[in-house]
Every structure is written in structure tokens, then in C-alpha cells.
Amino acid sequence: MSSSNPVNHLHDIILTPTAMTTAALFTGAIVVLIYLLYQCSLPKPIPGIPHNQTSLDSPLGDFPKMLQYMHEMGNSLCFCFSSHVQKHNSPITQILIRPFTRPMVLLADFRFLHRVAGPAIDVNASRLIELWKVKSGMAAGSPFSANVDVYQAALDAVFGFAFGKDFPHSATRPKLELLKGLDAESVERIRRKGEKGDDEPIEFSGAETDEVITATLDLAIMLGTGPSLLSPAIDIPEDLRRETSQLAKKEGKGRAWDPEDIGVFKPERWLVSAPKGHREQSGFEVEFDAAAGPQLSFSLGTRGYFGKRLAYLELRILITLIVWNFELLPCPKELSSYNSTLGITNKPNQCYVRLRKVDHTL
Structure with a gap:
């Protein structure tokens, strides 16, 4: 009976031409497969459309x-x-x-894109004003964050006109009750100034939010950005546009903002010269025109936001009450950035207010 060395036997197998050929083919197939997968994974741009x-x-x-x-x-x-x-x-x-x-x-390119709620909104907007009166009194001239307050007041308004103005759940009410219930020592702690003095933002403790409210905390307006909206429109030869788009411009429907100040916060850009008949009737030289220029705050077409009028009503009530009750003082530069973060909507990274209550008794 002859014995064989396992090592030599394995060596013979590895060195046989058949084994070497099989290994080479297998390795080659793996390399080719990896190469093909890599090529398939590379971006495939659409011909004729600019890209990096x-x-x-x-x-x-x-x-x-x-x-x-x-x-x-x-x-x-x-x-x-x-x-x-x-x-x-x-x-x-x-x-x-x-x-x-x-x-x-x-x-x-913009031209490529083809009385129940009032009382409820007023109740919840007024609650926000009451909250800010308490906060501004405690802040004593210092700024404080307004982001969550506005956000939750808007949410309260939605619940209000959806379920009635007496809807028991609220995101704002617990915060108001918490601040009103603070003793003098707690208020003094809030008022303590940091190294920046009056420019140091005041931090207010949050109240425990109603569970119903906690489940729904994404409400705001989707803002449009980019050319035609916050920067000058890209120049496109009219003969490259569809006939309907060219006709719309000839009829005065293809409006555009002044490129010189398109990125500036300028509400008066929506005020246009009023027709003669309107001027004589109202006594005003200008009137508001929602179509004075392109905007995409509520999107367009069949997917446009159907709650646009409701949102505008809420904005009008809220802004009117804020301006009626407070003087909006400038915040420090480091708290006044226009940078934003994209969530369900485009949210500002910084949203601070420095308020002074208006005395209507004068």
C-alpha cells in the first residue's frame, strides 16, 4: 500500500492546466461583472440637457x-x-x-409651468399675540426665537377651522399658561443677560405639548427659489418658446420682476398702478396685484395647493395682529440670516423677533 503526501496532491491539482484555466475564467468573469456593474452605476445624462x-x-x-x-x-x-x-x-x-x-x-422658468375659518384663525392668532406680549415683557428688549411659536400658532389655526374654534387641543395655550404661572424668581432667571447684553437671545422653556398636536407639526408655506423668483430670469429667445407662451407675453400675462432688486424683501413690488376707474372710486393710485410677477409659493397647475386662499387669510390676520400690537425692532446681525433648511417646506434657520408693545392709549 503506497502512501501519498496530501500537500503534493494539492499542489498537483492547483498546477494542472484545467484548474488554472478555470480559475482564470472565474476571475475574469468576476472582473468583467464588476466592470459592467460599475459602468451601469455611472450617471447617464439625458442628451441635450446641461449637466456637470x-x-x-x-x-x-x-x-x-x-x-x-x-x-x-x-x-x-x-x-x-x-x-x-x-x-x-x-x-x-x-x-x-x-x-x-x-x-x-x-x-x-416660470413661464414653462402651465367665513368659517376667519374666527378660528383670529382666536388662535390672538393667543399668539398674548403669548408674545408676555414674552416681550420678560425679554425686556432682548430678542427671542419666533420660529416654533408661529409654526404652532398656524397649526392651532388649522385645528381650529377644521374642528371648530373651541377645539380643546392647542400647542400655544400650554406655553402661555406656563409663562403666566412663573414666580418672580423664575422670571428673573429668564431675564438674566449674557455677555452680549440686550443682543443675547432669551431662551424660554417649552411646555409639554398636547399629544394631538405633537402628531402634526409640519405646517408652513412652500417657498419658491431660483431664477425668475429670487434671482434674474435666464434669458431665453422668444422663438424657442411655444406659441402659447409667446401669445401670453404679448397679452401682458408673461410678467417678470425687476432683476435689479429681485432678491430684496420688497412687498411693494405687488402694488401696481390702479386703472383710472378704480383710482377715482377708491382714491388710491395703486392696487394689489397677485399676478404682478412669478411666484411658486403654492405651486401651480393641477397639483397647486388648494388651500391657498385659506393660507392667505391666516397670514393676513396674523400679520395684521402682530403689526397692530408690536413694533418690530431690528435683531442682531448674527440672528438675522436668510439661510434655510428644507423639510416639508423651506424653513428659516434663524427666526428671531425683538418686540416692543404698542401703546394704543396714546
């Missing part, structure tokens, strides 16, 4: 650059898209967002 050429060599496409932009600029995805459009100076661009998917096409 340098993003074609990575399966992640534009994604790393987008993250870097948002980190460095402190802005939301909306502003990242706007920057992309402005970079290519084109009304239609594409973003290569992730592997194995089609590009995201960005359209940035």
Missing part, C-alpha cells in the same frame, strides 16, 4: 458636491438646486443624483 460633466465619472454623480455646498453655505437643497441652474445659465438642467437611477430634471 465632472460628475459623470462617479456613481454618486452630483451628490457629494451637493452635500459640500449645503455644508459650506448653510443652505437647503432648494438653494443648491438654484445654484446649479444659475451655474449652467439654462432654464432646464439635470442633476445626477445617485447610481442606477435616471437624472433629476430641474425646470427653472
Whole structure:
């Protein structure tokens, strides 16, 4: 009986031509498969639409650059898209967002895009005013954050006109009751100034929120950004547009904002010269025109926000009550940024107010 060395036997198997050929074919197949998967994962831009050429060599496409932009600029995805459009100076661009998917096409030209609630809103807006009167008294001239207060007051208003103005659940009422119940020592702690004195924002403790309210905390207006809205429109030859778009402009429907101050907060841009008959009847030289220029606060077309009029009613009541009851003083520059974060809506990163109560007895 002869014995054999297992090591030599294994060595013979490995070195046989058949084994070597099989291993080579298997390795080659794996390499080819990896290469094909890599090629399939690379962005596939739509021909004829501007895009970042340098993003074609990575399966992640534009994604790393987008993250870097948002980190460095402190802005939301909306502003990242706007920057992309402005970079290519084109009304239609594409973003290569992730592997194995089609590009995201960005359209940035406005002309391409084809009495029950009142009392409830008033009750909840008035509650916000009462809360801010208490807060402004405690703040004694210092700014404080208004973001959550406005957000929750809007939510209360929605519940109010949906379920009646006597709806028992509220996000604002617990905070108001908490502050009104503070003793003198607690109020004094709130009023303590930091190193910045009156410019130091006051922090108010939050109250435990009603569970019904906690379940619904995403309500605001979706703001449009980008060319035609917050930056000058991209110049497009009229002969490249559809006949309906050209006709709309000839009929005076293709309006645009003045590019010189398009990014400035300027409410009077919606005031236009009133027709002669209206001037004689009202006595005003100008009138409000909701279509004075392009805007996408409520989107457009069949997917446009159907609650637009309700939202405007809420805004009118809330802003009127705020301006009627408070003088809005300037906040420190470091609390006055226009940077934002994209959630369900485009939310400001900083939303502070410095209030002085208006004395209506004078």
C-alpha cells in the first residue's frame, strides 16, 4: 500500500492546466461583472440637457458636491438646486443624483409651468399675540426665537377651522399658561443677560405639548427659489418658446420682476398702478396685484395647493395682529440670516423677533 503526501496532491491539482484555466475564467468573469456593474452605476445624462460633466465619472454623480455646498453655505437643497441652474445659465438642467437611477430634471422658468375659518384663525392668532406680549415683557428688549411659536400658532389655526374654534387641543395655550404661572424668581432667571447684553437671545422653556398636536407639526408655506423668483430670469429667445407662451407675453400675462432688486424683501413690488376707474372710486393710485410677477409659493397647475386662499387669510390676520400690537425692532446681525433648511417646506434657520408693545392709549 503506497502512501501519498496530501500537500503534493494539492499542489498537483492547483498546477494542472484545467484548474488554472478555470480559475482564470472565474476571475475574469468576476472582473468583467464588476466592470459592467460599475459602468451601469455611472450617471447617464439625458442628451441635450446641461449637466456637470465632472460628475459623470462617479456613481454618486452630483451628490457629494451637493452635500459640500449645503455644508459650506448653510443652505437647503432648494438653494443648491438654484445654484446649479444659475451655474449652467439654462432654464432646464439635470442633476445626477445617485447610481442606477435616471437624472433629476430641474425646470427653472416660470413661464414653462402651465367665513368659517376667519374666527378660528383670529382666536388662535390672538393667543399668539398674548403669548408674545408676555414674552416681550420678560425679554425686556432682548430678542427671542419666533420660529416654533408661529409654526404652532398656524397649526392651532388649522385645528381650529377644521374642528371648530373651541377645539380643546392647542400647542400655544400650554406655553402661555406656563409663562403666566412663573414666580418672580423664575422670571428673573429668564431675564438674566449674557455677555452680549440686550443682543443675547432669551431662551424660554417649552411646555409639554398636547399629544394631538405633537402628531402634526409640519405646517408652513412652500417657498419658491431660483431664477425668475429670487434671482434674474435666464434669458431665453422668444422663438424657442411655444406659441402659447409667446401669445401670453404679448397679452401682458408673461410678467417678470425687476432683476435689479429681485432678491430684496420688497412687498411693494405687488402694488401696481390702479386703472383710472378704480383710482377715482377708491382714491388710491395703486392696487394689489397677485399676478404682478412669478411666484411658486403654492405651486401651480393641477397639483397647486388648494388651500391657498385659506393660507392667505391666516397670514393676513396674523400679520395684521402682530403689526397692530408690536413694533418690530431690528435683531442682531448674527440672528438675522436668510439661510434655510428644507423639510416639508423651506424653513428659516434663524427666526428671531425683538418686540416692543404698542401703546394704543396714546
